[in-house]
Amino acid sequence: MENDNFFERVYTIARQIPFGRVTSYGAIAKALGTARSARMVGWAMNASHSLEDVPAHRVVNRKGLLTGKLHFDGTNLMQQLLESEGVEVVDNQILNFEKHFWEPEITQ
DNA sequence: AAGGTGACCGGCC
DNA sequence: TGGCCGGCCACCT
Numbered sequence: 338m339e340n341d342n343f344f345e346r347v348y349t350i351a352r353q354i355p356f357g358r359v360t361s362y363g364a365i366a367k368a369l370g371t372a373r374s375a376r377m378v379g380w381a382m383n384a385s386h387s388l389e390d391v392p393a394h395r396v397v398n399r400k401g402l403l404t405g406k407l408h409f410d411g412t413n414l415m416q417q418l419l420e421s422e423g424v425e426v427v428d429n430q431i432l433n434f435e436k437h438f439w440e441p442e443i444t445q
Numbered sequence: 446a447a448g449g450t451g452a453c454c455g456g457c458c
Numbered sequence: 459t460g461g462c463c464g465g466c467c468a469c470c471t
C-alpha cells in the first residue's frame with residue numbers, strides 16, 4: 338500500500354486544484370497523458386482515502402455530479418466542503434460547473 | 446496467470 | 459442533460 342508513481346501523480350494533480358475550483362477525472366487523466374484511463378483516476382482517488390492532502394471533494398465527473406460522494410463519508414460531506422469553498426451544489430450536482438471547472442496543468 | 450472490478454468518458458438516440 | 463453501450467487501463471484476489 339505504498340505510494341505508487343501512478344497514484345502519486347494523480348494526487349499531485351489533485352493537490353494543485355485551487356480553492357473553490359473543481360475538475361473532472363477525465364481532465365486529470367488527460368493531464369497525466371492517459372485521457373483514456375479516466376477510470377484509473379477514480380481508482381487512484383479511492384486510494385486517496387488514506388491521504389489528507391488530496392481534496393477529492395474537488396474532483397467530480399464530467400457532468401459535475403458528485404459521484405464519489407458516496408465514497409467520501411457516506412454523507413453529504415463532499416457537498417458541504419464544496420459549498421464551504423463557494424461552490425454551489427444542489428442534489429449532488431455542481432451549479433455553473435463550467436465556471437468552477439479548473440483544468441489541471443500538465444506535469445511531466 | 447487470468448478474470449473481475451471501478452469515484453469514467455464519449456458517442457448515439 | 460438523460461439513459462445505454464463499448465472501450466480503456468491499472469489494481470486486486
